[in-house]
Amino acid sequence: MKSAKGFGQTPHQPATSLAPYVRTLPIVVDAMLALAQVTAEDLVYDLGCGDGRIVITAAEQWGARGLGVDLDPERIREAKQRAKQAGIEHLVRFKQQNLLNLKLSPATVVALYLLPGSNLRLRDKLRSELAPGSRIVTHSFDMGDWPPSQVTQVSDVINTYPIYLWQL
Template sequence: MKPVKTILVSMFLAVGGLAPVAAQEAQQTSMPKPKLDVPYVPTRPPVVEAMLKLANLKKGDVLYDLGCGDGRIVVKAAKDYGVTGVGFDIDPERISEANANAKEAGVSNRVKFVNADLFETDLNKATVITMYLLPSVNMKLRPKILALKPGTRIVSHAFDMGDWQPDKTEVVDGATIYYWTVPAKKSTKTE
């Protein structure tokens, strides 16, 4: 039989040894929260459906959702319209939720979610862009969006893009949805 002192020291070391490991694991899993330009507010299902319908999705489209949150727009587009999609969000927690939602819906093979800053993201492969951002963010993204391939379709929930007049506007379930088509580039040729 071990002496009581040896048992107590062993218990103390075991408990003391666990505390630093637990603290280290907690530090590794609790990354600092990213600075968000937009708070996470999920788009209601009837609005998601209306946005996708307004975008006139077709086979072959590539949908990018800027500030994708839990991925509901990208997942529904892939599931109901058969398109491929990429969701971008700066919050890793949202990306994790989006991947779980894609897996649950059985569309993980057609969608991807990227933890990225929208202002540093290449949007050139998109044929459709959806977003639910704030007016200041829309305006900051506007030059980048207008530089996209002519014909790229843009759908925004709730917020417009200043003096760039939408091609269509709809109100669904109390929410305004804006639709634009990126115009043809103006010729800079001089003769």
């Protein structure tokens, strides 16, 4: 089934949490989107979107469209409210859905802040469904033996956060 504006889905599998909810710091969000070189031409998917801050920031700063997906209905409600408050709800959508069932092919940028094992579970799906030129950006965790195209890091007063980019 395909829905409006290039947001697609595939048949359902049982829902499985791929990471706990942990907010991504604004400096990390900005660095992830900058590393992925997001533009107004992009459709940014955030897998495990939490409160929606990655796709909301992509819409606010670059005019990109976005889709945030999360299992937690409370996080989806919060993300929709944040998008409305930001005045960019026409650019972004949020869905409560299992990431493993999501059709990724419409995305030009995919953002992840999941656990290492979850990244590995999604790795083959990302490589097989995304078009050449698509970018994948992760925070803190890589994709095992799949070397990134680029790595950067940002720091706050306490921690340093690695950010990885793969360009297909």
